[in-house]
Amino acid sequence: MTNALLHPFSPPAMAEGDFIDIVRGEGSLVYDADGKDYVDGMANLWLCQVGHGRTEIIDAVTAQMHQMEAYNTFAPFTNGPAARVAEMIVERSPHPDGRTFLGCSGSEAVDTALKIARLVQQRRGTEGRQIIIKRTNGYHGTNFGGTSAQGIAPNREGWGDLVPHFLEVPHDDLEAMATIFAEQGDRVAAVLTEPLQGAGGVFPPADGYLEGLRRLCDDNGALLIFDEVICGFGRTGEWFGAQTFGVTPDLITFAKGVTSGYLPLSGVIVSRAVCAELEEDPGFLLRTGYTYSGHQASCAAGIANLRIMTDEGLDQRANHVGERLQEGLRALEADGHIESWRGMGAVYAAELGRDSIPVRNAILEAGVIVRPIGTCLAICPPLVITDDEIGRVIDTMADALR
Ligand SMILES: Cc1ncc(COP(=O)(O)O)c(C=O)c1O
Structure with a gap:
């Protein structure tokens, strides 16, 4: 070897x-x-x-592969498995009237959510809103966006300059979060958090913490992003951590459990209100996405996995x-x-x-x-x-x- x-x-x-x-x-x-x-x-x-x-997932993927292994979903193309899995995901989420962007990895989902948050703020005309507030112990993947958002310090080190405008607060300190909002709330694009922090050491949220984040974001015009790459798809006892903890974010990233890993699939669930902002101008083009966004075989794995999870x-x-x-x-x-x-x-x-x-x-x-x-x-x-x-x-x- x-x-x-x-x-x-x-x-x-x-x-x-x-x-x-x-x-x-x-x-x-x-x-x-x-x-x-x-x-x-x-x-x-x-x-x-x-x-x-x-075998249900393996057979679904095999059947899909025999028909069409993959074709991109950049306009003007789409495919049934991508549209169907997106529908199944939003139906189970706190945003049944929202939409789902698709990627392959959690890192891609996180980067896309960060980009959408800043994009929405820019389109609202609040171009100065670029700050992303993130928490210690947070793990958000290893692309440059996710690396910049890491709350696990050693994971941020050694790569040179990261993405600017990320501010970190102690993971259980709502006061520290409120202080940043008090001092520069008009510059905050979004708060990024896992509902329950996973890879950083498994930390459930303190009572009232997520509700507090929701309130601070609402009061200050910032978006709330839940990174549910671990929490999503049944890990916390409901489909999403947002439902378990009773707090609804504007954007939800997911990956991992959506296919149980049979093939790579990830994405960002976007609330109806944020979708409405993106849909408003028919001439607007969402200039982000991946070759494998909506990969048929991955989406077939997602559909079969969600069916099993539902049936069982x-x-x-x-x-x-x-x-x-x-x-x-x-x-x-x-x-x-x-x-x-x-x-x-x-x-x-x-x-x-x-x-x-x-x-x-x-x-x-x-x-x-x-x-x-x-x-x-x-x-x-x-x-x-x-x-x-x-x-x-x-x-x-x-x-x-x-
Ligand atoms: C909360 C969270 N976000 C993002 C990621 C990154 O996902 P991936 O490794 O698929 O890029 C992970 C991976 O463990 C994660 O736990």
Whole structure:
């Protein structure tokens, strides 16, 4: 095996042979090249809602590919799967009368949402409104927009100058947000936040925090963007975090769970009010988008995935998964194995209070995948995970921590 593959978020000096080669998956289990099985406690990377190996999605993609693999959706072209998946997404969202822009990655979705927010402000004639306020611990992808929006400082470093006009506030501090608005509210284009912060360490919002953001944005003419790349599609117990937390943003980014990862698909849900501003001038051209915006095969995967989620009630199954996981985490805490835990729905972090990588390695060795983030271990399993499999996750963690 050569080292031709340069891995993302990995040490370039790490040899290809030292990576774990995942070759097969079924339900909440994945298998490596040696045939060893692992409980996929991270649903790939916060995304595989329906579990691995679902033939309904594979067959839908294959059928679509035989008919038409991909054709762009730049005017004058469109395609049925793109229009249909957009419809299914908005129907499930807090903006059933809104529209959906499509891309491939969460990073593309975030960059597009940031561009739409600034665009809308420019078209309102408020050209000075360019500031995007973002929070510490936020993870918004790795394109230049998302990198500039990162609240995880090391992810912003080493790339030279980033996009200007991003201001950061401590993640749980509504007062700090209010202060920026008080001082320069007429220059703020948008606030960007995950409803529940995921990759930065799993931080649910404080009571009233998201409502406070909505109020500040409304009072100051700024847009509110929810980055639901992790929260979207059932992770928090409703289709979107916006619904779980009862706060409606103007723009919602999504990716990951929309296809459960069977093919790349992402996008931005745009509220009716913002759509109306974009639709107003028939001569206006939205000069952004991707070759693969509305890729037929990806959209076919999205349609099949959303059908499965709907038919199997997976949009709400996070509540059941959460009860079982919370039981386990409470036991780990009571036994002194972990300092604390946090999370909700089907996304949690066990706080160890020390470097979590050695513990993760032991857990991995014992056949369970969790994700080390600083001093905690993240757990975000497929929404189809069984109670027995959750038991195996918790028991394996207990053994490794003991
Ligand atoms: C909240 C959030 N936004 C954006 C992204 C970036 O998505 P992608 O890696 O698909 O570009 C992620 C990825 O984990 C994410 O969690």
